[in-house]
Amino acid sequence: MELFDSKYFFYSDNKLYCEEIPVDDILAQTGTPAYIYSKKFFVDTFKELDSSLQNIKHTVFYAVKSNFNLSVIKTFSDLGSGVDVNSEGELYRVMKLGINPKKIILSGVGKTANEIKLALETNLLMIKAESEEELVLINEVAKDMNVIAPVAIRVNPDVDAKTHPYISTGLAENKFGIDVSAAFKFYLQKEKFGNIEFTGIDMHIGSQITTVEPFVSAVEKMAEVFLKLKSAGLTLKHFDLGGGIGVVYHHEKTFSVKEYADALIPILKKLDCEIFIEPGRFMTANGGILAAQVQYSKKNHDKNFIIVDAGMNDLIRPSIYAAYHHIQPLEINPGRKEIIADVVGPVCESGDFLGKARNISELKRGDYLVVMSAGSYGMTMASNYNARRRPPEILVDGNNFQIVRSRETFEHILYDENF
Numbered sequence: 001m002e003l004f005d006s007k008y009f010f011y012s013d014n015k016l017y018c019e020e021i022p023v024d025d026i027l028a029q030t031g032t033p034a035y036i037y038s039k040k041f042f043v044d045t046f047k048e049l050d051s052s053l054q055n056i057k058h059t060v061f062y063a064v065k066s067n068f069n070l071s072v073i074k075t076f077s078d079l080g081s082g083v084d085v086n087s088e089g090e091l092y093r094v095m096k097l098g099i100n101p102k103k104i105i106l107s108g109v110g111k112t113a114n115e116i117k118l119a120l121e122t123n124l125l126m127i128k129a130e131s132e133e134e135l136v137l138i139n140e141v142a143k144d145m146n147v148i149a150p151v152a153i154r155v156n157p158d159v160d161a162k163t164h165p166y167i168s169t170g171l172a173e174n175k176f177g178i179d180v181s182a183a184f185k186f187y188l189q190k191e192k193f194g195n196i197e198f199t200g201i202d203m204h205i206g207s208q209i210t211t212v213e214p215f216v217s218a219v220e221k222m223a224e225v226f227l228k229l230k231s232a233g234l235t236l237k238h239f240d241l242g243g244g245i246g247v248v249y250h251h252e253k254t255f256s257v258k259e260y261a262d263a264l265i266p267i268l269k270k271l272d273c274e275i276f277i278e279p280g281r282f283m284t285a286n287g288g289i290l291a292a293q294v295q296y297s298k299k300n301h302d303k304n305f306i307i308v309d310a311g312m313n314d315l316i317r318p319s320i321y322a323a324y325h326h327i328q329p330l331e332i333n334p335g336r337k338e339i340i341a342d343v344v345g346p347v348c349e350s351g352d353f354l355g356k357a358r359n360i361s362e363l364k365r366g367d368y369l370v371v372m373s374a375g376s377y378g379m380t381m382a383s384n385y386n387a388r389r390r391p392p393e394i395l396v397d398g399n400n401f402q403i404v405r406s407r408e409t410f411e412h413i414l415y416d417e418n419f
């Protein structure tokens, strides 16, 4: 059985720790399932990325969709990060934290008129537009409000990010962005978009990208558009690289942020503008785990199953993308034999699994296990399927921990229903 560990989650005396706290001490208080995050991971990761870009004028906009817990967002904003929000709901969350509107950018392929209005009322830094109709709507809403909307067009560079098709976003066949030639045309239609100021250009070619080449190809294409616009008289203030930096979930060979910066900075320097970056997964994935308790183990037709109290409603990535998350016991028990088992949840779907055919030590009812790399797109994608309560979130900071979101109650779930 392979054990994943790091500076932030590691075994000592056969027990898993998060920073300076044995995870079972936390679970004794919170129960399972529970998301546990390391604050130090978030801080170190932000600093690593930010400093790799130090030779270029830049701002990091943390993509809150990856983990929108208020304490997690605050950890990044306290370090100087801006935020990238994808909806009214995410905007509401960051406004609750009192984040400076000039540190907020709004993304989203299907923004409603209300979302656009709210963004303009909030006076945030920029709205990204992903279609001609959206540009027309932004212009109309801004005109009605008698304001000028700061806009960047999300350009679809038609580059293959070589990632899972569901998280690939920069190909011509994907729903995202505007193609290069149309974008170029819209940027220069001053009369049509009189209540828009085009402040930047944006791309986001996908998520969990594990090589720098797709970024380089896309940035080269986008830089060409940027410079052509400059020659045509439109000087944009910023160039947004989007998110997408891949992380290690299993044995992926990824690139370092230094390699990323070294490959892109020479192209970006020629643009002489501010660079934006919108990382989500890179900032949070390996800063979190999902802990669960074994309910039952069984063997059916020679196949082993470990049934735990966390399911697809808590962490849906394995079910929808066949995503790999490493699974290991909370406590190492060297006397236990190793088996190959599917680790599954209690939800009534065969797609409700956390891992298939995993090499793991035999676990008994009441034992705990942890699903690693669960800090991104975990809790934010959790649901109430089977009327299950969403789990609590715990933030560890050195030898302290705080329950930064408590387990949902059944009253929470019923709160907006009438009969």
Ligand SMILES: Cc1ncc(COP(=O)(O)O)c(C=O)c1O
Pocket (backbone or CB within 6 Å): 063, 065, 066, 084, 107, 108, 204, 206, 207, 208, 242, 243, 244, 245, 278, 279, 280, 281, 282
């Ligand atoms: C527009 C945009 N920016 C940033 C991100 C963050 O991507 P990642 O978590 O891969 O860094 C996403 C993710 O879907 C996105 O859609």
